[in-house]
Structures are given as C-alpha cells and as structure tokens.
Amino acid sequence: MASTSNHPKAAPGVATDSHHPFRTGWTAFAAVLMIFGGAMAIFQGISAIAKDDVFVTTRNYVFQFNLTGWGWIHLILGIVIVLAGCALFTGALWARVAGVVLAGLGALANFAWLPHYPLWSIVLIAIDVFIIWALCAAPGGRERA
Template identity: 85%
Template sequence: MASTGSAPAAPQGTDGSHHPFRTGWTAFAAVLMIFGGVMAVFQGISAIAKDDVFVATRNYVFQFNLTGWGWIHLILGIVIVLAGCALFTGALWARVVGVILAGLGALANFAWLPHYPLWSLVLIAIDVFIIWALCTDGSGRAKA
C-alpha cells in the first residue's frame, strides 16, 4: 500500500496497545536519567564519605554540611535512576515525573556548584537535555 504522507503510526506494545510517548528521545532521556542518577549516587557517596575532592567554601548561601549534601544527592540519585527505568514503559506519568526530577536534579547541582563546579555543570547540562527530550515528541512538528 502506498504511503499517503500521513504521520507514522505510534509504536505498539506487546499487548497491541499504542504507546504514543515511546520515542527515541524518550528512550535516550531514560538512559541519560539512569546515567545522571548513578552519577548523583556516586556524588552523594563521595560527600558522605567526606572525600577530599570537594572544595570547602565559606559564607555560601546554602549552608549544609558536606554530609547533608551527600544524603540529598544520594536519595535524589536513587529516585532519578528508578524514574529513568520507569520511562522505558512509555507511560505519561513517568515522563512528568522525569521532568520534575530532572528539574530537581538541576537545582541540586546548581546549589552544589561551589563544591565541585565541573561535575555540577555537566549534570546540569544533562538534566536540561533530559527535560527537553521528555517535553518534545521527536517529530519536529507542533501538535495541534
């Protein structure tokens, strides 16, 4: 049958149902969320262990000690990894949770900037890309 130029059909699941949100960008965002979450877990473990790689700053607005920041990053990282795994289901709620958690991750890394600037900037960039990938449908066309 010849193509009439219409949009391609949404991918079908194993049960025959349509998953309109399962696109290449969503899968890529899921992989990035898992990677970013694992990096946040390592960041948290390193801070809890009071590793010497972090800079001690004085008179910083967000006055948590290094162990406090470590627990924040550890817990947030675990939740981000779990949400990244949930994105592979193609569920809309997983996309919404992914956007919210990527935003929280970007905020946490922004507050973490004085302790490890390069690591924070890389994770902020990953979080921004995750938000973009989850908010687009990947077709490049506006939805009506």
C-alpha cells in the same frame, strides 16, 4: 461491515502500540540520560558522605549545608532519578512528568552544589537540561524525523 481492531486497549497514561513512547527516540534518550545522570548523582552523594575532605568548602555561601547533608540529598535524589528513568521505558505518562520534575530538582541540587565541585555540577546540570528537553520535545509521541 464494522471493522474490528486487533490492537489491545492501552492502559490510561500509556500510549498505543503504534505510538509507543519508548519507540520514540527522545523518550529513550531521556530514559538513558536519567539512568546515567542518576547513577552519577549516586556516586556524587556517596563520595560526599564518605570523604568530606575531597570537596572544596567555601565561606559565606548562601546554601549553608554540610557536605554530608548534601551527600544524602544527592544520593536519595539519584536513586529516585534512576528509578524514574527505568519507568520511562514503560511508556507511562506519569513517568514523563516525573522525569521532568526530577530532572528539574536534580538541576537545582547541582546548582546549589556548584561551589563544592563546579565541573561535575555543570555536567550534571547539562544532562538534566537535556532530559527535560527530550521529554518535552515531542509530547504525545508525535516526533519529527
């Protein structure tokens, strides 16, 4: 007698119901951190665009870019990071990959932002590192308790 499964087939890149990535703690943790970190990057970008005199400007810095330009970079990157964080809740594999790439780009952008607002940059770099770690900690939905 052939056994039939009542479980529907998963779409490519989406895990099956028993190992759904959203149900794993690290993916949910990464999604929440991405939404929070992206929102903070959005606020960082808005404040840089609106009030250039709030931030410290340094001379002879390697990344010579005005604060308004950095503000637009952080604003756009923050929006994309929030959207990718929301996509992580679907459990799609592409969302995990995009999350790692975007968190890496966010960390690089905040590293370049260090002279303008060091404490904020260090906090956001740490959040990006936690996102990358959480998304890479348990690939394939196999987590250890």
